[in-house]
Amino acid sequence: MAFIQIANQREVRNMNQYFKISTLIVTSLAAVLLFTSFEEVFNPSPWGENEDYLFPRFIAGGIAVLALLLWFERDDKGKPTNFMDLLPGLGLILAYIISMNTIGFYMASMIMFFAVIMIYKKPEETKDFWRVLLIKLSISTVFTLILYCLFTLMLQVRLPGGLFF
Amino acid sequence: MEFLDYFSNVFTAYHLALLIGGTFAGIILGALPGLSPTMSVALLIPFTFHMKPESGLILLGAMYTATVAGGAISAILVNVPGAPANIATAMDGHRMAKLGKAKQALHYCFISSFVGGIFGVIILIFFTPPLARLSLEFGTTELFWIAILGITIIATIDSKSVVKGLLSGLFGLMLATIGDNPVLGVERFVFTDHLEGGVNIVVGLIGLFAMPQVLNLMEKYYSDKNAVLSSKGDSSLMQSFRFVFGKVKALSIGSFVGSLIGIIPGAGGQIAGLVAYDQTKKVSRNQSNYGKGEPEGIIAAESANNSMVGPSLIPLLTLSIPGSPTAAVLLGGLLIHGIFPGHEIFVSENTAPVVWTFIDSLILAQIFMLIIGLFLSRHSGWIMKVPDNYMAVSILVLAVFGTYSIGNSYSDVIIMVVLGTIMFFASKAGFSAVPVVLGIILGPIAENNFLLGKLIGGARYGDDWMIYFTTGTINVTLIVICISSIAYGLYSNRKSKRSA
Amino acid sequence: MKFMKITKIALLAVTSLMFMHAQADYPDKPIGVMVAYGPGGATDFQARIATLASGKEALIGQPIYILNKPGAGGRTGWNWFASEASKDGYMLAAYNVPHFIAQSIVFDTAYNINTLEPLGNWGADPAVLIVNKDSPFNTVADLLAHADANPGAVTISGAGKFVGHHIAFLQFAKASGRDLTYIPAKGGVDALRLVKAGEVSAGFNNLSDSARSAADLKILAVADLTRHSYLPDVPTLMESGVDVDDSSVNFRGLMVPAGTPQDVIDFLASKTPDMFNDKKTQGKMKSTNSPARVMTRDEVIAMWNERQAYLTDLLAGLQ
Structure with missing residues (x-):
């Protein structure tokens, strides 16, 4: 916990920097968009005359102008990101999305549910490890079963299949 | 008074059971983050396949009415609007909930939904013939100006900085150009196969609202005190009724704007809530409260959402032109039963009983929606007490389910997660999700109608195709509204800056 | 003689047993039909009606469910079908000709007529030339006369590019000059x-x-070879003096991806026409105003090849 707090303090100090980074990202995004929307001019389509990229070009132009104005915006400094607490979650989400296609939606959801409530827990939950584990495992199972009854049995939605379901 | 003759058809045990069941299920499905009204009605169509036409339609109508209102529950309680229509509700509703007034917010929401809904059905019953003609007047160029009108509210809605608001909106417009464009017959910005289908509006909505909420709950899990919110100023149901009916201005603007947008083909109730919200805000005396938990915002948005339902059936039933995406799915439901839309649908011997029974059931659906909704609001406090870790993962799983089931597409899930993660970090730098969604909704309407209008104008007037966009009563009216909307926005922006 | 007879019977029994075995194996679970358009659309509900009878023992013997994969004018669904769908006969798809053939020519798609195997055709929806009920035009000749006087000023709408309506327009513009x-x-x-x-x-x-x-329209002509039973008074475009054939007719039917076992294809191809011809199905098609036209696998293969050749030619002229 102390570790996280140190990280937080550092983030606070970097707030201004964070804002500059976002402005930099928006500006480069504008440049990329502007470039791609004009790509057509360099590689004309075989289908001849067209206005295919007229609208995107207009929007990209608008984004570019606003990105420049953004450098003069001073009233909003932005909020820091607590990466320490966020990263495990982001990793789990990535694993969840990837595994969904192979082990099936319900299996992946159950594991995801269990993993999130096991990893994100309050200090007082760590005392009786096996008991907590068992309770959380059953909550995950019940949650998944409810989803299965609602979506697959009642609404007859087809979800990515895999193991068990 | 023909509609009175068919009420007896609704009052059979079977039909009442369908109505109550459909309304209840609709509110629940609507309240699940990720399940939009269009989705819910689409899921139900196969079930109505084996029913009698009027039974099937009663179920679909109850579903349509209830999901639109149900979407407000998740908007208020977890800040994840169930449908694009509920975005405006989330802006003030969730902040009210955070102030400990979740129950009041839900009360206001269902009562104003009821008022708007009844208003909409009355419009449908009494004014169908003239409004069907009016609905045809909204052609290509008119739809273009409506999209522009929507874009004018982007800059000031839900963000402190005009530059950032516009940037978010333009980002949404850009997202909307990805993928196939039927008017141009090309695919644009398809860097990977996943993007071929483009960014679906509801996929964008789920990504932009649900994902940041999930990541927020995870990030703040240890630092936030996860305080159980005590409800303050616990007002009774009677007080809520009195309060809502006291807000005549918000209610009437909401119902009127909602009905009007409902009859415009294709524009859809998606923007009804936001436009009504913006208009009410502009004429309101306590403008600065909007976005901070102003009940008027909820009342305007929700009455608009539900008043859109009835009128969106006017072009559908008479001209076979749906007035909203959900109405488009309903069209399939009608055709399956051999009920063919047309001017004679209300008088023909075969269709009149079915259609009038359907319309009568919509009135009852509003009443059941109100009763069930108010009942559920009393018992939905526990959602606010769900621990953050459980809440985060539940929203995530439902969001993935909702996204996948829209097009049975894994690519949509990837788009949703990536978009949501970007939005999470962007919101740290002061960008808002509302203008992005507005951009995704309005982008195709603006672009496609501009291109079509240019083609038609070009064929009519040659190089002076602009004439096509600037003539006609509705076009001129819309242009004037656009200009005054921008002018008023600038004026009030300056005024508020000076006073600050 | 007797011995011959016995062997004959035994052989017959063995072959029929083998045949029954093949049938008993497939299908043993519900079969999916991928529809590349959203729920509630014409292709969607017609597919639901056309496959209503699949559960009958004499037909496919298993229920059929619909899986909607809309997007990019159908390309999202068909791309998925040609590249990722299982090739075991448990995932079929609905096709729309000429849409998917035109798309496979114009766009870089995973599918074309060689990577798909048709099973049978249930419907054919011809394109018709329509004008507003208040329009001054009453015949195709009126419309063309107006086009002569005002080149480029006659506008004709259709559902996007490279679909049946667009093909009909291209043919109409070409043939009328x-x-x-x-x-x-x-x-x-x-x-x-x-x-x-x-x-x-x-x-x-x-x-x-x-x-x-x-009530809101006047129908001037049908873009088909013969008049349609729904509109016996409306002439074909050919009768109206414009040489347009049936290439734009929207054919709808079922297909599987190439690579599906031949015996599965043969089984499904032998059953689908009967399934489409089921009495209840045909009645429902009629009551929903869905024009039916049942064709066998061989007829569809011939039709696909013909369209492919013609459309390659027609669309090449666009470049």
């Missing part, structure tokens, strides 16, 4: 709205949808 403007709307409903609101001079649209809206 007039300078016409195509207005590609976003979907058939929008194209119909443009005509009903009088924004365009005329439109190509589905026969089924146009016949339903008879």
Whole structure:
């Protein structure tokens, strides 16, 4: 916990920097968009005359102008990101999305549910490890079963299949 | 008074059971983050396949009415609007909930939904013939100006900085150009196969609202005190009724704007809530409260959402032109039963009983929606007490389910997660999700109608195709509204800056 | 003699047992049909009606469920079908000709007529030339006369590019030799709205949808080889003096991806026409105003090949 707090303090100090980074990202995004929307001019389509990229070009132009104005915006400094607490979650989400296609939606959801409530827990939950584990495992199972009854049995939605379901 | 003759058809045990069941299920499905009204009605169509036409339609109508209102529950309680229509509700509703007034917010929401809904059905019953003609007047160029009108509210809605608001909106417009464009017959910005289908509006909505909420709950899990919110100023149901009916201005603007947008083909109730919200805000005396938990915002948005339902059936039933995406799915439901839309649908011997029974059931659906909704609001406090870790993962799983089931597409899930993660970090730098969604909704309407209008104008007037966009009563009216909307926005922006 | 007879019977029994075995194996679970358009659309509900009878023991013997994969004018669904769907006969798809053939020529798609195997055809929805009920045009000749006087000013709407309506327009413009403007709307409903609101001079649209809206429209001609039973008084384009054949007719049917075992294809191909011809199914097709035309696998293969050759030619002229 102390570790996280140190990280937080550092983030606070970097707030201004964070804002500059976002402005930099928006500006480069504008440049990329502007470039791609004009790509057509360099590689004309075989289908001849067209206005295919007229609208995107207009929007990209608008984004570019606003990105420049953004450098003069001073009233909003932005909020820091607590990466320490966020990263495990982001990793789990990535694993969840990837595994969904192979082990099936319900299996992946159950594991995801269990993993999130096991990893994100309050200090007082760590005392009786096996008991907590068992309770959380059953909550995950019940949650998944409810989803299965609602979506697959009642609404007859087809979800990515895999193991068990 | 023909509609009175068919009420007896609704009052059979079977039909009442369908109505109550459909309304209840609709509110629940609507309240699940990720399940939009269009989705819910689409899921139900196969079930109505084996029913009698009027039974099937009663179920679909109850579903349509209830999901639109149900979407407000998740908007208020977890800040994840169930449908694009509920975005405006989330802006003030969730902040009210955070102030400990979740129950009041839900009360206001269902009562104003009821008022708007009844208003909409009355419009449908009494004014169908003239409004069907009016609905045809909204052609290509008119739809273009409506999209522009929507874009004018982007800059000031839900963000402190005009530059950032516009940037978010333009980002949404850009997202909307990805993928196939039927008017141009090309695919644009398809860097990977996943993007071929483009960014679906509801996929964008789920990504932009649900994902940041999930990541927020995870990030703040240890630092936030996860305080159980005590409800303050616990007002009774009677007080809520009195309060809502006291807000005549918000209610009437909401119902009127909602009905009007409902009859415009294709524009859809998606923007009804936001436009009504913006208009009410502009004429309101306590403008600065909007976005901070102003009940008027909820009342305007929700009455608009539900008043859109009835009128969106006017072009559908008479001209076979749906007035909203959900109405488009309903069209399939009608055709399956051999009920063919047309001017004679209300008088023909075969269709009149079915259609009038359907319309009568919509009135009852509003009443059941109100009763069930108010009942559920009393018992939905526990959602606010769900621990953050459980809440985060539940929203995530439902969001993935909702996204996948829209097009049975894994690519949509990837788009949703990536978009949501970007939005999470962007919101740290002061960008808002509302203008992005507005951009995704309005982008195709603006672009496609501009291109079509240019083609038609070009064929009519040659190089002076602009004439096509600037003539006609509705076009001129819309242009004037656009200009005054921008002018008023600038004026009030300056005024508020000076006073600050 | 007796021995011969016994062997004959034994052989027969063995072969029939083997045959029954093959049938008993497939299908043993519900079969999916991927529809590349959203729920509630014409292709979607027609597919639901056409496959209603699949559960009958004499037919496929298993229920069929619909899986919607809409997006990019159908390309999202068909791309998925050709590249990722299982090739074991448990995932079929609905096809729309000429849409998917035209798309496979114009776009870089995972599918074309060689990577797909048709099973049978259930419906054929010809494009019709329509004008607003208040329009001054009453015949195709009126419309063409107006086009002569005002080159480029005649606008004709249709449901987007490279679909049946667009093909019909291209053929019509080519055969009549007039300078016409195509207005590609976003979907058939929008194209119909443009005509009903009088924004365009005329439109190509589905026969089924146009016949339903008879009160708001005048139907000038059918883009097919023969007149249609729903509209016996409406002439074909050929009768009206414009040489347009049936290449734009929207055929709908079922297919599997190439690579599916031949015996599965043969089994399904032998059953699908009977399934489409089921009495209840045909009755429902009629009551929903969906024009039916049942064709066998061989007929569909011939039709696909013909369209492929013709469309390659027609669309090449666009470049």
